Amino acid sequence: MSPRSRHWHWLLVIPTVAPLLTPFANRIEPTLFGVPFFFWYQFACALLAMVVITVVYLATREDRP
Amino acid sequence: MTDRDVEVGVFLVLMAGVVLLGFGAARWRRPADPYHLEEWAVGGRAFGNWTMWFLLGGSMYSAYTFIAVPALTYGLGAIGWFAVPFAIVTTPLTFIFTTRAWSVARRHGFLTHSEFAAARFGSPGLGALVAVTGILATIPYVAVQLISLQAVLRTVGFGGEWPLLAAVTLISICTFRSGLRAPALLSVVKDVLLAWMLITAALMVAMYGGWGSAFRGAATRFAATPNPADGLLLPETGHLGFFTLVIGSALAIFAYPHALVGMLAAKDRDTVRRNAAALPIYCMALGLMAMMGIFALSRGVTPADGDLNTVVPRLIHEYFPSWSAGIAYAALSIAALIPAAVMSIAAANAFTRSLYRTYLRPDATPAAEAWTSRWVSLIVKFGAAALILAVDPAFSVDLQLIGGVLILQTIPAVFLGLLTAWFHRAALTAGLISGLVTGLVLLWDIPEVDGTGRIVAEHFGGSSWSIGDGRSIYVGVVALAVNLVVAVVVTLLVRAAGVRDGHDGTRPDDYHADAGDPYLQRLDELIDGLPTGGSGSPAHPSGGPSAHPPLRSPGQRVL
Numbered sequence: 092m093s094p095r096s097r098h099w100h101w102l103l104v105i106p107t108v109a110p111l112l113t114p115f116a117n118r119i120e121p122t123l124f125g126v127p128f129f130f131w132y133q134f135a136c137a138l139l140a141m142v143v144i145t146v147v148y149l150a151t152r153e154d155r156p
Numbered sequence: 157m158t159d160r161d162v163e164v165g166v167f168l169v170l171m172a173g174v175v176l177l178g179f180g181a182a183r184w185r186r187p188a189d190p191y192h193l194e195e196w197a198v199g200g201r202a203f204g205n206w207t208m209w210f211l212l213g214g215s216m217y218s219a220y221t222f223i224a225v226p227a228l229t230y231g232l233g234a235i236g237w238f239a240v241p242f243a244i245v246t247t248p249l250t251f252i253f254t255t256r257a258w259s260v261a262r263r264h265g266f267l268t269h270s271e272f273a274a275a276r277f278g279s280p281g282l283g284a285l286v287a288v289t290g291i292l293a294t295i296p297y298v299a300v301q302l303i304s305l306q307a308v309l310r311t312v313g314f315g316g317e318w319p320l321l322a323a324v325t326l327i328s329i330c331t332f333r334s335g336l337r338a339p340a341l342l343s344v345v346k347d348v349l350l351a352w353m354l355i356t357a358a359l360m361v362a363m364y365g366g367w368g369s370a371f372r373g374a375a376t377r378f379a380a381t382p383n384p385a386d387g388l389l390l391p392e393t394g395h396l397g398f399f400t401l402v403i404g405s406a407l408a409i410f411a412y413p414h415a416l417v418g419m420l421a422a423k424d425r426d427t428v429r430r431n432a433a434a435l436p437i438y439c440m441a442l443g444l445m446a447m448m449g450i451f452a453l454s455r456g457v458t459p460a461d462g463d464l465n466t467v468v469p470r471l472i473h474e475y476f477p478s479w480s481a482g483i484a485y486a487a488l489s490i491a492a493l494i495p496a497a498v499m500s501i502a503a504a505n506a507f508t509r510s511l512y513r514t515y516l517r518p519d520a521t522p523a524a525e526a527w528t529s530r531w532v533s534l535i536v537k538f539g540a541a542a543l544i545l546a547v548d549p550a551f552s553v554d555l556q557l558i559g560g561v562l563i564l565q566t567i568p569a570v571f572l573g574l575l576t577a578w579f580h581r582a583a584l585t586a587g588l589i590s591g592l593v594t595g596l597v598l599l600w601d602i603p604e605v606d607g608t609g610r611i612v613a614e615h616f617g618g619s620s621w622s623i624g625d626g627r628s629i630y631v632g633v634v635a636l637a638v639n640l641v642v643a644v645v646v647t648l649l650v651r652a653a654g655v656r657d658g659h660d661g662t663r664p665d666d667y668h669a670d671a672g673d674p675y676l677q678r679l680d681e682l683i684d685g686l687p688t689g690g691s692g693s694p695a696h697p698s699g700g701p702s703a704h705p706p707l708r709s710p711g712q713r714v715l
Binding site for chain 2: 100103104105107110111113114118119121122124125126127129130132133136137139140141143144145147148153
């Protein structure tokens with residue numbers, strides 16, 4: 092892997108830190124389908140993790156024969 | 157036919173199917189050399205995307221998780237939700253760290269963290285210590301899976317000891333015959349059943365007024381309890397405890413032997429990386445399960461005999477249509493048996509590779525290794541069963557809690573070791589031992605407090621260490637901090653004293669090796685010339701630890 096493409100790995104900091112921001116997420120409103128923010132925020136984080144990891148994977152994938 | 161008959165009938169039919177499938181698994185993608193430990197233990201390192209994804213879900217998201225996490229949200233609300241952020245945090249870390257672990261393990265033929273630690277820091281003693289810690293932490297983890305299984309069996313109506321022993325015997329025979337192939341195949345079945353259970357659960361919530369009314373109902377009930385720590389949000393004083401619990405649990409995932417064994421079965425690096433991207437789907441399933449605890453509370457489901465772990469089985473029994481309940485029970489039972497199988501395989505590998513081959517039989521053939529691992533995995537499973545049958549089951553839950561703190565202490569060697577060989581082997585050993593002692597002393601010091609603040613037991617009352625004014629901190633993280641400080645200070649001291657470093661048996665490019673890597677290819681040709689079963693020890697160019705088992709052909713991928 093080239094050192095350039097490895098910079099993409101820094102994107103992974105986002106889904107690592109986002110689920111840990113519980114003091115910020117510690118609120119009821121806004122609710123989504125009746126679920127308090129504190130709970131649905133983590134579902135959003137899981138989706139974010141999927142998107143970011145997929146992007147990093149596609150960006151750093153090596154072309155192998 | 158009564159509802160009860162339908163429930164039990166569906167459950168029994170599904171379980172019988174699972175047993176047949178488990179027995180047949182040995183024939184699935186039949187290996188060239190079934191007596192090789194690599195075939196038995198990591199499925200010949202040839203599992204593709206789908207198999208891997210199911211196997212990881214099967215071994216990491218266990219019945220204990222699906223029963224204990226809703227039990228926590230039922231009892232405490234927001235604090236129980238820690239399991240979801242913790243699961244999410246592990247996925248980007250898996251992308252980076254597990255890929256490195258896969259590569260180095262692939263090139264050296266490692267099956268366990270302990271072998272890696274021994275090679276990385278040039279210290280078989282450190283490897284043995286990591287192996288022993290791993291085994292001690294894993295046995296109670298197997299035991300709590302069996303406790304979950306027993307809770308389900310009891311709800312179905314099979315109380316007592318014999319149903320549990322029968323289930324353990326059957327899964328043991330499956331694993332003994334098929335190795336990692338059995339849990340991998342069963343994981344697919346488990347996920348299908350579990351998906352059905354989650355859909356039923358979601359429909360059930362919608363039928364009873366949706367999440368809005370469930371959360372409002374739970375809020376009313378939390379407000380009525382005297383405990384200030386429960387509720388739908390974290391109390392002001394709860395953030396530190398929550399945060400350290402998330403961090404500690406997430407790191408522990410990278411130290412538990414069973415978490416690695418699943419990943420090593422991947423056929424190449426991209427399979428590991430693609431899996432990391434797909435793993436958050438399991439986090440969402442876990443989140444949905446965790447919210448079932450809130451729903452159960454709002455509906456006023458009461459646990460049997462005050463045991464919160466029966467909340468989910470009771471909820472299923474009372475609210476699911478009977479045939480769906482049968483499916484859900486089968487899903488939970490398989491979800492207990494798969495991790496039990498994978499964990500026992502992992503613990504057995506740690507014993508075989510870092511204790512048996514290092515100290516007892518250095519010249520063990522691959523066939524002898526596979527034989528030893530098979531029998532040790534049996535001992536681990538029946539040991540865990542004995543632990544819950546002979547001793548108070550509550551004791552196993554305590555032990556599992558302790559196990560989590562213990563396994564965290566191997567993080568500097570097995571996790572940070574993936575990035576750096578800076579630490580000195582003596583310092584890591586000293587750090588590990590200080591961490592273990594600190595963790596045990598703090599856990600011993602925590603009294604068990606019931607909901608009203610009354611002390612019901614003097615010692616081992618949880619893993620939250622109180623630091624005054626209502627705040628607490630997860631013991632594992634405190635012990636890990638002590639561990640790291642000791643490791644850094646001792647490394648600096650022994651370097652200053654001029655003590656020689658351990659020999660690092662790995663090279664930087666080992667951490668990026670992939671299937672189809674030219675070095676691996678060359679090695680395979682080398683090994684193919686050796687007689688079958690011979691303890692071929694291909695010399696690594698860097699002169700790493702001797703007696704690596706022959707690496708499997710990377711070309712072996714069939715699906």
